[in-house]
Amino acid sequence: MSDLGTKARELDSADELAPLRDRFVLDGTVYLDGNSLGALPANVPDRIADVVRRQWGELRIRSWEESGWWTAPERIGDRIAPLVGAAPGQIVVGDSTSVNVFKALVAAVRMARTDGGARTDDGTGGTRDRDEILVDATTFPTDGYIARSAARMTGCTLRPVTPAEVPGALSARTAAVLLNHVDYRTGRLHDLPSLTAAVHAAGAYAVWDLCHSAGALPVGLDEHGVGLAVGCTYKYLNGGPGSPAYLYVRRELQDRFDSPLPGWNSHAEPFGMRPDFEPASGARRGRVGTPDILSMLALEAALEVWDGVPVEAVRAKSLALTDFFLECVVAYVPDGRVTSLTPVPHGERGSQVALRCADAGEVMKRLIERGVVGDFRHPDVLRFGFTPLYVGFADVERAARVLAEVLR
Amino acid sequence: MSDLGTKARELDSADELAPLRDRFVLDGTVYLDGNSLGALPANVPDRIADVVRRQWGELRIRSWEESGWWTAPERIGDRIAPLVGAAPGQIVVGDSTSVNVFKALVAAVRMARTDGGARTDDGTGGTRDRDEILVDATTFPTDGYIARSAARMTGCTLRPVTPAEVPGALSARTAAVLLNHVDYRTGRLHDLPSLTAAVHAAGAYAVWDLCHSAGALPVGLDEHGVGLAVGCTYKYLNGGPGSPAYLYVRRELQDRFDSPLPGWNSHAEPFGMRPDFEPASGARRGRVGTPDILSMLALEAALEVWDGVPVEAVRAKSLALTDFFLECVVAYVPDGRVTSLTPVPHGERGSQVALRCADAGEVMKRLIERGVVGDFRHPDVLRFGFTPLYVGFADVERAARVLAEVLR
Structure with missing residues (x-):
């Protein structure tokens, strides 16, 4: 396992919000499109049936x-x-x-x-x-x-x-x-x-x-x-x-x-x-x-x-996730292939990372085929949203790794 | 069984739309409030679950x-x-x-x-x-x-x-x-x-x-x-x-x-x-x-x-239902207790009957307790809606009969 893979495991182990993932219906994909449509909370189907x-x-x-x-x-x-x-x-x-x-x-x-x-x-x-x-x-x-x-x-x-x-x-x-x-x-x-x-x-x-x-x-x-x-x-x-x-x-x-x-x-x-x-x-x-x-x-x-989730803890994890994603992108992705549009200072950053990239539409298609779901914004932006309630650090590392593979 | 009860059975037997009732989730109540909230179609729960x-x-x-x-x-x-x-x-x-x-x-x-x-x-x-x-x-x-x-x-x-x-x-x-x-x-x-x-x-x-x-x-x-x-x-x-x-x-x-x-x-x-x-x-x-x-x-x-239901057939049944309800009300309800606000000519009638009635709020409460659900409109109106897809003539006869009992 790479150094960043090890670091991801450590970060996930220390993440107090990690158990919240069980409150959602998720599968093997890395879902980084919760800033478009949030994942299904596990209690919703039975509630709606009622x-x-x-x-x-x-x-x-x-x-x-x-x-x-x-x-x-x-x-x-x-x-x-x-x-x-x-x-x-x-x-x-x-x-x-x-x-x-x-x-x-x-x-x-x-x-x-x-x-x-x-x-x-x-x-x-x-x-x-x-x-x-x-x-x-x-x-x-x-x-x-x-x-x-x-x-x-x-x-x-x-x-x-x-x-x-x-x-x-x-x-x-x-x-x-x-x-x-x-x-x-x-x-x-x-x-x-x-x-x-x-x-x-x-x-x-x-x-x-x-x-x-x-x-x-x-x-x-x-x-x-x-x-x-x-x-x-x-x-x-x-x-x-x-x-x-x-x-x-x-x-x-x-x-x-x-x-x-x-x-x-x-x-x-x-x-x-x-x-x-x-x-x-x-x-x-x-x-x-x-x-x-x-x-x-x-x-x-x-x-x-x-319930019981302080939004301050969510913010801290969100910044850790986007920081880690940017770190992995720098480490994995060949130089010059992507440029981040997302501000580096924490005070100017939301919970997503936008990467400018040639052929962004095609790149996103191939990411999705490999189980990393973000979205494409016309004309040249790859958009990745990080929902701290259900995205973990191993997801982040995998997303950056798959992105690098696609771009090679 | 009263003459009107017999007539209701005959009308139901001849009603080509009667089988549509099975497309809804219904119980033993006479639901005459479909003009406020229609009953649940039977195919909706599984669709929504999907x-x-x-x-x-x-x-x-x-x-x-x-x-x-x-x-x-x-x-x-x-x-x-x-x-x-x-x-x-x-x-x-x-x-x-x-x-x-x-x-x-x-x-x-x-x-x-x-x-x-x-x-x-x-x-x-x-x-x-x-x-x-x-x-x-x-x-x-x-x-x-x-x-x-x-x-x-x-x-x-x-x-x-x-x-x-x-x-x-x-x-x-x-x-x-x-x-x-x-x-x-x-x-x-x-x-x-x-x-x-x-x-x-x-x-x-x-x-x-x-x-x-x-x-x-x-x-x-x-x-x-x-x-x-x-x-x-x-x-x-x-x-x-x-x-x-x-x-x-x-x-x-x-x-x-x-x-x-x-x-x-x-x-x-x-x-x-x-x-x-x-x-x-x-x-x-x-x-x-x-x-x-x-x-x-x-x-x-x-x-x-x-699917396959012509709206003209729905209209014909709707008029038959409201006609029959008015007929039953005249036959059952003591003189002077209610006055219909709904026009008699078919060309001026929708699919509901509104009866002006003293103590209408209390009367509707007692109707609902006895399984006949209409609604009350301030200050003195009993409102009964007739949804031809799931209301039958026996329902209509029962509603008028229970209304008469409540008013006696």
């Missing part, structure tokens, strides 16, 4: 009360809360990430416009509204498309800037800023505390997309004063394909959260069937229509794998 | 291609299509009904404003935009709330009118009209062909909510020239609690469908990850974010119970 056969099949409509269907969006939100550093009562689960980006951005613009400091002298003696949304120019595309629609529908202009450019781009016109905590392509971790502070200092609201960070590293929403955030649940939270997304609205802002999608589930009295809309208080205000129960309760079961 | 254990658990991300996850929204839309009188390629499944109402109404306003005839002389020498949305004043509340948001975000005013008042309320200002095919409370069926024609004649677009008609009666979307329609799938389509809704965009309008929720799934090239949005052609333009696969594939299995 939801389908007993809750739906036998109890039918009684389950809205008796099986807790009606309150699932807030209850499951409270399960996600500790993973992103939020106290209970601020997260609601439902809809897709795209739909939640729309809710959050429109609400952010409306809040910015009704704030005391939201109007500024424009130099001509009048005042003007906040009329600009900044969006991360390197964002996962859907956020940009939705931001453009939110801008169009609120009379704003949309201005794409890199996260580094945000502080310089903020002005008295800025209403909202849509940012990714971790870049989906490169794995770069952005500085949430300082960017949030800068946006707030300009009198605007930041909306954070946590898709690639929640479940992989501490987010600290409450601590860092974040107002609005969204995220998906099918990556590091292992909720299943297309599982419902979530929306965080900071407690102090909830009474001012003015949703563009005020469905009956966000009404103060949903079963009053009243023609006039009166928004619910609390996180429920972020709901829209009838919650998608099968997917939502699969997610609830999936979140139970986090 | 989706969870094999497609997600074993194939993982490969399932986006290999298990047809990516194309599920259009494929399942095409399964719904014949039930609502639509040719393939016009329906996409996903999101909640509320979210789809928002998409459809905003798109309708945008289309009305870009139509050749959309501008009219306002008598002062200028022109004015279409700036009014009409909404069914008796609608299920969420449609009204969402319509108000769509109006606010498109610079329209919202005007609630009863469906009967719509023809008189239409004007050159009307951009869009949101209508229910069947009233959720009374069960009244509205005249889709003539209302659609009137709305179109005024240069506006009708958006039809089919929640309480699809799966219970022929809708004829293509035949009647409907432009936009939405519906849920958890009532007469038996898709499961909170299963995804659908959006119909008539083929001729698809190139002009300008969604307020342009997520990456509605991009012409979703995996191009391009910063600029270019809408997909066809029904896919109605998609938003990543589809909710577990709920969606449960719905797909549920729709298989319709």
